[in-house]
Amino acid sequence: MSRFEIIQDGKQNGDGVILRYRTRNETDIYCLGVPLNYSSGEDWDLGASWSYVIAGNELTLIDTGQFNKYDVFNSMLVKAGFNIKNIARVIVTHGHEDHDGNLPEISEASGAGLWAHFAYQNMIAYYPDIVDGARRPEFPGSCRCCMMPDDFNRNCISYQVKRSHIRISNPVRSNTAPPGSDFRFILTPGHSPDSMCTVFQDEVVFSGDTLLATITPHPSLMLEYLVNRRILPDSYGADNNAYGLLAYITSLHKLVRECANAEILLPGHRLFEKGGINQLKPAARAEEIIRFHQERCENILKIMGNKQMGLEEISVELFPLRLRQGMGKFMSRREVMSHLELLNVTGDIEWPDGKNFISRATGTGKYKEFFAGILAKPSITDAAKKPGDK
Numbered sequence: 123m124s125r126f127e128i129i130q131d132g133k134q135n136g137d138g139v140i141l142r143y144r145t146r147n148e149t150d151i152y153c154l155g156v157p158l159n160y161s162s163g164e165d166w167d168l169g170a171s172w173s174y175v176i177a178g179n180e181l182t183l184i185d186t187g188q189f190n191k192y193d194v195f196n197s198m199l200v201k202a203g204f205n206i207k208n209i210a211r212v213i214v215t216h217g218h219e220d221h222d223g224n225l226p227e228i229s230e231a232s233g234a235g236l237w238a239h240f241a242y243q244n245m246i247a248y249y250p251d252i253v254d255g256a257r258r259p260e261f262p263g264s265c266r267c268c269m270m271p272d273d274f275n276r277n278c279i280s281y282q283v284k285r286s287h288i289r290i291s292n293p294v295r296s297n298t299a300p301p302g303s304d305f306r307f308i309l310t311p312g313h314s315p316d317s318m319c320t321v322f323q324d325e326v327v328f329s330g331d332t333l334l335a336t337i338t339p340h341p342s343l344m345l346e347y348l349v350n351r352r353i354l355p356d357s358y359g360a361d362n363n364a365y366g367l368l369a370y371i372t373s374l375h376k377l378v379r380e381c382a383n384a385e386i387l388l389p390g391h392r393l394f395e396k397g398g399i400n401q402l403k404p405a406a407r408a409e410e411i412i413r414f415h416q417e418r419c420e421n422i423l424k425i426m427g428n429k430q431m432g433l434e435e436i437s438v439e440l441f442p443l444r445l446r447q448g449m450g451k452f453m454s455r456r457e458v459m460s461h462l463e464l465l466n467v468t469g470d471i472e473w474p475d476g477k478n479f480i481s482r483a484t485g486t487g488k489y490k491e492f493f494a495g496i497l498a499k500p501s502i503t504d505a506a507k508k509p510g511d512k
């Protein structure tokens with residue numbers, strides 16, 4: 123029997139949809155499908171950005187929709203039966219524009235306390251004096267490596283400025299949780315250095331972009347760490363544990379271990395898709411994504427054979443043309459790059475010319491041990507570190 127009920131209909135991709143999930147302890151969670159400003163075409167469509175209102179003793183909001191959507195967000199909140207002034211606590215899953223978009227407005231209207239990963243404060247600040255090869259040094263930490271074209275990210279500027287004034291009242295470290303409540307946080311860097319998941323009543327996992335239903339579109343880039351390490355909190359992010367696919371898979375493994383009993387995933391995107399609700403178990407979904415990335419590594423090595431290949435060449439072989447158009451052009455290259463980074467760490471590819479990521483396979487297939495270790499062992503730390511790893 124489903125614990126979900128549709129409160130308001132909307133589009134097939136979840137835009138405008140409001141759902142209610144009732145936990146075993148009979149706490150109601152309202153799921154708001156806040157539409158995105160952009161559509162990335164059917165194949166890469168993320169659907170709505172999901173915000174969640176937990177109607178517990180105190181009203182808790184998880185994620186605040188995409189920027190410039192405050193009115194839409196607020197009208198959905200009212201439809202669900204809430205007044206913004208009554209929100210006592212806001213939890214942000216990570217500092218990306220489609221998840222913390224209306225946070226300045228919501229914080230101001232509600233006066234709510236803010237819970238976020240301790241690195242979030244660093245990611246929303248500006249570092250105009252740090253010259254480190256960032257593609258967008260004029261943008262805040264979270265956006266200094268933005269790959270989007272000018273006409274796209276011009277729209278973000280006023281949101282970024284407003285957001286930079288926010289103070290986290292409750293920076294989350296591994297052992298922090300709201301007192302006397304049913305919450306527990308799991309820090310899950312990888313998609314971004316400040317990603318975290320929230321477990322509620324050991325039943326529900328709010329995952330932001332760390333676990334998505336039916337897609338995993340943000341494998342992320344380890345190389346961004348090299349650019350951004352100086353803006354991160356001291357000693358955070360070394361050993362590739364803040365950025366990139368290796369960090370991300372480590373975080374997925376953490377979820378497999380620490381959310382084994384959780385029943386339902388409430389993700390940042392695609393809770394609702396093609397007119398139906400995706401009801402997934404968090405640990406199983408995390409494991410599935412790990413296996414997906416293993417398969418990608420396998421396919422990329424197969425494509426390369428013993429040829430030396432560039433990013434674009436691999437991408438052409440891996441993705442059909444329709445997935446490489448529009449937004450897909452960036453997304454597909456990014457996905458290839460993140461897997462090449464992982465294969466480079468495991469020693470399965472080399473970058474002979476150092477700069478342009480022309481890759482050559484070493485013929486070792488060590489990534490298999492890496493994944494086998496992750497999927498078999500209770501702790502990843504030993505499995506991830508092999509002789510020669512940095």
Ligand SMILES: [Zn+2]
Nearest residue numbers: 218220331390
């Ligand atoms: Zn997102």
